[in-house]
Amino acid sequence: MNSPTDDPRGADGLDEILRDPGCAHVPLELPAELHAAGFNAALKRIPKIEPQAIPLLGRAPFVPAWKPHWPRLKVFRLTFPDGVEFLPTKPEPDANEDARPLRSLKPPEPDEGSAAPQRRTRLRPPADALSIEDRLFYVLQPPLESWLAGQELIMPFEPFPYQYQGIAWLFSRKSALLADEMGLGKTMQTITACRLLLRAGRVRRILLICPKPLIPNWQREFKQWAEELPVVTLEGDTARRKMLWTMPGIPILIANYELMVRDLDALCEEERPQFDLVVLDEAQRIKNRDSRTSEIAKAISRKRSWALTGTPIENRPEEMSSLFEFIEVVPPRGTPDLRQLQKLSKEHVLRRTKDLVMTDLPPRLDRDEHLQLNPAQELAYKTAEKEGIIQLNDLGESISIQHVFELVLRLKQITNFDPLTGESAKLDRLAADMEEVVASGGKAILFSQWTRCLDWIRDRMQERVPECGSLIYHGGVPTKQREPILSKFREDPDSHLLLMSYGTGAVGLNLQFAGYVFLFDRWWNPAVEDQAINRAHRIGQKSPVIVTRFICKDTVEERIDRVLREKRELFAAILGDSTASNRSLSLNASEIFGLFDLKARHGKGTRQIGPQSEEADGGKDAA
Amino acid sequence: MTAPRETVRLGFLAAIEHPADCFVGGLLVTNHLGRPLEFQCTTPVRPNATQKILYGPTLKPFVLSELIGKTLFERSEVKPDLILVEQPELLELRAHVALPVACLGDGVQEPALVTVGAVEEPFAIGKQRLRIHARHDGDRDAILQRCHLLPKQADLREPFERVRDALREVLAPGAAR
Numbered sequence: 001m002n003s004p005t006d007d008p009r010g011a012d013g014l015d016e017i018l019r020d021p022g023c024a025h026v027p028l029e030l031p032a033e034l035h036a037a038g039f040n041a042a043l044k045r046i047p048k049i050e051p052q053a054i055p056l057l058g059r060a061p062f063v064p065a066w067k068p069h070w071p072r073l074k075v076f077r078l079t080f081p082d083g084v085e086f087l088p089t090k091p092e093p094d095a096n097e098d099a100r101p102l103r104s105l106k107p108p109e110p111d112e113g114s115a116a117p118q119r120r121t122r123l124r125p126p127a128d129a130l131s132i133e134d135r136l137f138y139v140l141q142p143p144l145e146s147w148l149a150g151q152e153l154i155m156p157f158e159p160f161p162y163q164y165q166g167i168a169w170l171f172s173r174k175s176a177l178l179a180d181e182m183g184l185g186k187t188m189q190t191i192t193a194c195r196l197l198l199r200a201g202r203v204r205r206i207l208l209i210c211p212k213p214l215i216p217n218w219q220r221e222f223k224q225w226a227e228e229l230p231v232v233t234l235e236g237d238t239a240r241r242k243m244l245w246t247m248p249g250i251p252i253l254i255a256n257y258e259l260m261v262r263d264l265d266a267l268c269e270e271e272r273p274q275f276d277l278v279v280l281d282e283a284q285r286i287k288n289r290d291s292r293t294s295e296i297a298k299a300i301s302r303k304r305s306w307a308l309t310g311t312p313i314e315n316r317p318e319e320m321s322s323l324f325e326f327i328e329v330v331p332p333r334g335t336p337d338l339r340q341l342q343k344l345s346k347e348h349v350l351r352r353t354k355d356l357v358m359t360d361l362p363p364r365l366d367r368d369e370h371l372q373l374n375p376a377q378e379l380a381y382k383t384a385e386k387e388g389i390i391q392l393n394d395l396g397e398s399i400s401i402q403h404v405f406e407l408v409l410r411l412k413q414i415t416n417f418d419p420l421t422g423e424s425a426k427l428d429r430l431a432a433d434m435e436e437v438v439a440s441g442g443k444a445i446l447f448s449q450w451t452r453c454l455d456w457i458r459d460r461m462q463e464r465v466p467e468c469g470s471l472i473y474h475g476g477v478p479t480k481q482r483e484p485i486l487s488k489f490r491e492d493p494d495s496h497l498l499l500m501s502y503g504t505g506a507v508g509l510n511l512q513f514a515g516y517v518f519l520f521d522r523w524w525n526p527a528v529e530d531q532a533i534n535r536a537h538r539i540g541q542k543s544p545v546i547v548t549r550f551i552c553k554d555t556v557e558e559r560i561d562r563v564l565r566e567k568r569e570l571f572a573a574i575l576g577d578s579t580a581s582n583r584s585l586s587l588n589a590s591e592i593f594g595l596f597d598l599k600a601r602h603g604k605g606t607r608q609i610g611p612q613s614e615e616a617d618g619g620k621d622a623a
Numbered sequence: 624m625t626a627p628r629e630t631v632r633l634g635f636l637a638a639i640e641h642p643a644d645c646f647v648g649g650l651l652v653t654n655h656l657g658r659p660l661e662f663q664c665t666t667p668v669r670p671n672a673t674q675k676i677l678y679g680p681t682l683k684p685f686v687l688s689e690l691i692g693k694t695l696f697e698r699s700e701v702k703p704d705l706i707l708v709e710q711p712e713l714l715e716l717r718a719h720v721a722l723p724v725a726c727l728g729d730g731v732q733e734p735a736l737v738t739v740g741a742v743e744e745p746f747a748i749g750k751q752r753l754r755i756h757a758r759h760d761g762d763r764d765a766i767l768q769r770c771h772l773l774p775k776q777a778d779l780r781e782p783f784e785r786v787r788d789a790l791r792e793v794l795a796p797g798a799a800r
Contacts, residue, residue, distance in 0.1 A: 066673065073694045074666040076793070079701070080659045120781070125792075132793060139789045142657040143781065 078136050081201030120145055121164040126172045127347070137202075138172050147196065156224055159188070162357040167192045169350050175327035176306045177283070179351040186308050187221045190279060195226040198251055203276035203304065205251065209297065210281035212256035218281070219254070234259055238266075245273045257285055261296050274301040283307035286326055287319035289333075298326050312349065313571055317341055320574060324348070341574050362544045364537045368561075369550050373415065374423040381414045381555060404592050408556055415552040416453050416521055426520055426550045427457065431464045433548065437516055438468050438496050443489065444516035445498045447532045449523060451476050454499040457520065461497065469494045474501035486511075500535075502528055512541040519549045522557060526564055559595045631655045631769045634703030635782040636695065636713055638687045639790050645669035646683075647794060648691030649786045652701045655772040657782060661701040664793055665691050688715035696720050704769050707753070709783050714756055723762035723769075725753040727779060749777030 120143035125135035141147070144164050148155050159167070163185050170176055170193035180186050197203040210218055215233060222231045234244050234255035241263050244253065255263075264272060278300050280286065286294035305327040313319055320341055324330040329348050336344060373381055388407040392399055417424035430446070437444050448454050451474045458470045469492065473485050489498045490513060498514070502523050514536040523529050529549075537545040551557045633655065638648035645667040652661045668686055670678070678685055692713055696706065706724045708714060717724040728745055745752035746763060748770045755762040 066677070068674070068677070070668075070674075070690060073668065073690065075663050075694060075698045076666075077698070077700070078662045080661065122788075135792055136662060136789050139792050140651060140659045140662050140785050142653075142659075142785070146657055146778065146781065 076132075078133055078140075080137070080140075119161065119164075121161075121168050123168050123172055126174070128174065129172075141200070144168055144196075148192070154227075155192075159185075159192070160357065162352055163189050163192075166350060166352070167196070170306060171196055173306070173348075174304045175329050175348050176304075177312060177323055177327055177349045178306065178308050179310060179312045179349055181310055181351070181353045184352055184357065186310070187218065187281075188225050190281075190306065190308060191222055191225045194252065194277070194279070195229060197277065198229065205248075205273075205275045206253070206277045206279065207273075207275045207300065207302075208252065208254045208279045208281065209257055209260050210254065211285065212258065214281060215254060215256060222252070234263075238263075242267070242271075246271065257293055261293050264296050264300065265292070272299075272301060276302070277304040277306065278302040279306045279308065280326065281308045283309040283323055283326070284311050284319070287322050289322040289325060294322055294326075298332070312351075313574060317570070317574055320345070338573070345574055361537065362541055364533065364545045364547060366547045366549070369429060369548055370553050370558075371425040371429055371550060372553050373555065374418070374425050374428070376421040377414065377418040377423045377425060380418045380420060381411060384410055384414055385556075401592060404595070408560075408592065408595060411556045412521055413450065413453070415555050415557050416448070416450070417456065422460075424460075425552060427460055427464075429550065430457070430518060430520070431461065433516075433518070434461065434465045434468045434497060438465065441493070442516055443496050443498070443514040444518060445500055445511060445514050445532075445536055446518040446520055447500050447502050447523075447529075448520040449502050450521075451501055453520070454501060458499055467494070468496045470497045470499055471495055472499045473504065474499075475504045477504075500532075502532055509535045511535040512537075515543050515545055517545060517547045519547070522549065522551070522560060522564075524560075526568065556595055563591050563594070631705070631772050632660065632701065632703045633779075633782075634696070634699075634706040635779075635786055636692055636706050636708050636716070637783050637786040637790070638691055638710065638713065639787055639794075641667060641794060643667070643669070646686050646691060647790050648687065648695055649790045649793075650692075650695040650699060650703075650706075651782055651786045651789070652699060652703045653782060655770075655777075656774075657777070659785075661699060662786075662789060663695050663699055664790055665694060667794070684712040684715045687712045689719055692716035693719045696722075705766055707779060709780070714754075717756040717759050717762070723755065723759070723765045725755050725762065725766055727751050727783075728754045749773050749775065749779050751779045 122143050123138045123141045125138040129135050129138065144167055148159075166178065166180065166185075166189040170178060170189060178186050178189065180189075194203070194206055198206070208218065219231065219233065222229060229252055230250070231252045231254060232244060232250045234241055234253060236244075241259065244250065245263060245267065267273075278297075280297060286297050288294060307323050307327055309323070312323060317338060318335070321330060321334065321336055324336070324341075324344055325332060325334065327348060329344055330336055372378075385407075388410065392403055392407065395403060413419070416426060434444065446454075446457065448457070454472055454474055458472055461468055461470045471485050471489050473482060473489075477485065485498075486509070489495045489511075498511070512535075517533050517536050519529060519532070523532075533545070533547050537547075551561055631654075633653050635651045635653065636648065638646050640646055646669075647665060647667050649662065649664040651659060653659050668690060670682055670686060675682060687710065692706075692708075693716060696702075696716070702722075704722065706716065706720070706722065708716070708724065708726050711726055711728075714724060714726045725748075745754045746767070747753075748766065753766065755766070
């Protein structure tokens, strides 16, 4: 193979060609030889190159590039409704300005150096709030403590933590049954929740229905807890009441049950008012779903329904169904079974008892002393019972609750002591217990429903345990002498026993220095017993309170105790509350007849009998 | 005619990082007593791999401040007088909005605050101490002037709990609008 330099023109010739490519002419007569190996000599030829002039590029045709692109953000917005603003009330004019005490409603500000963590009660969305707007409304509300405590809304007193929880619970509920034990502040919690709902713009028109005697109480409580809220009470003649029912701009209208039924019954469908919230106080008034009161209450057009009662069940679980129907968690005429009632109670009922919320109180130790009657006492009892039942049966159709009731009272008196012989198993036990109380320097309170029985105990105890220094306090004691008796019991170290009647001593007294309570006989209703016990077991008590109930075996006392216990258990089964104390637990007519296997002759099985109030005492025996 | 009641609107801006590697921000505007007036939140922002590489350590401040914070402020109908943040990264928002932005911080200078240029000396409002951006030290006077209505015991941290709870509520499975 020849190299390019073999060309006859040599390297210079190639250079020449390259220098002037535009007119290059490659001669075809270049020699071509065929080699033995078969290579074409043409391969040796100088390649034909035709270069072209191309202008230089201004910029590179491809550059990898990245722009920081972020998608446009979407935003979800929730605007809160304007709350109802109420002007603060003007102070009442007073001629003697200087003499009027300054009223400071603001709670004291906490110490600056206070390191205690601040408690916060946050509002939580209810389970039935499905839309995100609804849920966020609750989540974004400030904690109740900062909302209420002197910042925006002024509270006259700092609520207890359980009350904050109750307010938060009510605030977020469309359907609520607040069943707190009596005295825990259902009224205050309801008023404050209403106040917050109005302020938050969640409701604008509230109807509160309560029994007529409670109207002044509600008015007073509104004045105390929500001074700025305009409250209108339904009263006056028919025309005025009609105007009040339909007048817009009344934030809170208070009406009693009777007027509600009368007025709303008279209004035609189009005239009937609409409310954002209807509150029924003492809601057990609608427990009978067939009653007109119940029907009218349930027919009121409303967005939220709250029921308040300390006694959601009086006798039968079905009574709860009517309340659940009002708060619209069961359909009209729905009949939930016990399991369903329990489930509904968990979801829609809030019930707290004193034991649950007053955790700083020392414990109350209850013991039931089941005593065997003394022989003479037992003979007297059996004779009286046998004769009494025979007499009742002889009465036939003319038998009344009063006849049975009289027999019960007579038998109960014999269980206290035999009037003929003076034998008393209870007194024997009391004397033994009091010796211990005196020895330990303690003080005891004893309750009985009979003033004569109290006098009898005092006389006997003076004979048997004279060092116990018995004092008497009942309706028969003149009012002027009562306070010195209490003072003596409180201050005299030799006074160890105070004998009290349920009617006079059960309410309003602070005897928290007494560590022992004896219930010599049983009251008809454990609620009254609880009130009596709470004279000693109350705030300020430093040590446990020992409560002794005397119950004589194989007597009517045992049977009454069983009925009351069953009622408490029924209450507990549905509400999970074993410490129910309310008047509804009192024995009714059917149950009194049942004590002697007799049947009530006249319907009205739920009518309560027996002394209902402390007026029953008043110096006379409860019977 | 009565004079309009004096008030100040506080914006509480917070963002949370979702386990799915995305950010959601919320702005709660309240009155000076903490009552909510408006709440806004964004849809989740998920940076992709390229964005993460290219933004590097500036990714979070960028997403939180410029993307989320600025958007929320611009779209709000109830404009706050002051924006409070807890996360130092959000202090960068001040470069993009024309109102004071302050970060809640205790007395100790947090490294993250130094990074974003917070000033050295915090000042107290309510129960908290605030820091502002070093390039906007005039904000301090503006904030002090506007916040005189706030109660001495006002807890400025508390509303952030509400914002975070609300964001969690929004992100919860099944949250329907």
